[in-house]
Amino acid sequence: xxxxxxxxxxxxxxxxxxxxxxxxxxxxxxxxxxxxxxxxxxxxxxxxxxxxxxxxxxxxxxxxxxxxxxxxxxxxxxxxxxxxxxxxxxxxxxxxxxxxxxxxxxxxxxxx
Amino acid sequence: xxxxxxxxxxxxxxxxxxxxxxxxxxxxxxxxxxxxxxxxxxxxxxxxxxxxxxxxxxxxxxxxxxxxxxxxxxxxxxxxxxxxxxxxxxxxxxxxxxxxxxxxxxxxxxxxxxx
Numbered sequence: 001x002x003x004x005x006x007x008x009x010x011x012x013x014x015x016x017x018x019x020x021x022x023x024x025x026x027x028x029x030x031x032x033x034x035x036x037x038x039x040x041x042x043x044x045x046x047x048x049x050x051x052x053x054x055x056x057x058x059x060x061x062x063x064x065x066x067x068x069x070x071x072x073x074x075x076x077x078x079x080x081x082x083x084x085x086x087x088x089x090x091x092x093x094x095x096x097x098x099x100x101x102x103x104x105x106x107x108x109x110x111x112x
Numbered sequence: 113x114x115x116x117x118x119x120x121x122x123x124x125x126x127x128x129x130x131x132x133x134x135x136x137x138x139x140x141x142x143x144x145x146x147x148x149x150x151x152x153x154x155x156x157x158x159x160x161x162x163x164x165x166x167x168x169x170x171x172x173x174x175x176x177x178x179x180x181x182x183x184x185x186x187x188x189x190x191x192x193x194x195x196x197x198x199x200x201x202x203x204x205x206x207x208x209x210x211x212x213x214x215x216x217x218x219x220x221x222x223x224x225x226x227x
Contacts, residue, residue: 006155033214042116042202042217043156056214090155098206098215099144099163103156 003027004093004104012110013081021076021107023091031096032074034066037088037106049074050096078109086111114139114205116218124224131190133221135177135203138184145186146204146215147177156202162186164208173197198225 003026013019025032031050035043045058049068063079072093078085088108094101119134137143144163148156160171167179177188186203200222204215 035215035217040220042204042219043215045214045216048214058214092156092215099161101215102158103148105155108153 004091004102006089006091006104006107008107009105010108010110012112015081015083015111017081018077018079019081019109021078021089021091021109023074023076023093023104025072025074025091025093026102029093029095029102030072031094031101032068032072033092033094033101034074034076035090035092036060036085037090038084039087043090046076081111083111085109114143114207114216116203116205116216118201118203118218118221120221121219122222122224124226125193126226127195128192131175131188131193131197131223133188133201133203133223135186135188135218136184137186137203137205139205139207141207142181144206144208145177145179146206147171147175147186147188148202148204148217150200150202150220152199159188159201193223193225195225195227198223 005024007022033048034046037043048056052068065077067075088106090106092101092103115138146161147159160169162179170176203218
């Protein structure tokens with residue numbers, strides 16, 4: 001049990017729709033990162049938030065956006081869903097050092 | 113930019129045999145290195161990590177890895193495989209904290225353990 005919880009665990013959306021995924025960080029962790037893991041691949045870095053500000057982004061289009069709240073929980077928003085957005089989305093929280101990061105169980109998104 | 117390669121997308125071993133999963137990295141500065149395990153339909157669980165202390169790192173469930181700078185490698189080993197070790201294993205690299213904190217993952221190696 002890592003203390004990082006993600007919701008929902010599974011969801012199905014239609015192409016073109018918008019989706020919001022949520023991550024509750026472990027207590028005391030001020031940094032959250034999001035990753036996309038397509039089937040059969042390693043996770044790919046989407047972006048990172050530190051104290052409510054985005055401070056790093058991977059090679060993902062602007063329709064992937066996020067928020068971090070004062071309690072350090074976080075949301076990942078994806079607009080105009082495409083079939084290729086189907087993946088496991090993982091969040092990781094840390095107290096400011098990657099060496100102490102913990103991953104949640106992920107949200108499985110299926111776009112049909 | 114950092115990158116990770118994992119030789120062998122699928123490795124099969126017999127129960128009780130040695131497990132060796134290979135990881136090579138590239139990084140512009142001395143990196144942090146990690147091994148994660150993923151069971152079906154689950155998130156990532158940290159097995160062990162190297163953060164510039166001892167080069168031989170011991171982790172959970174009997175796994176260990178050795179950081180070899182000259183070979184840019186961080187191979188994962190376990191002396192005796194157990195059926196419960198069957199899972200997907202990911203090697204990851206990250207820069208030290210003052211450079212950035214995201215992971216770059218390898219493509220993964222699926223470990224099968226045969227009875």
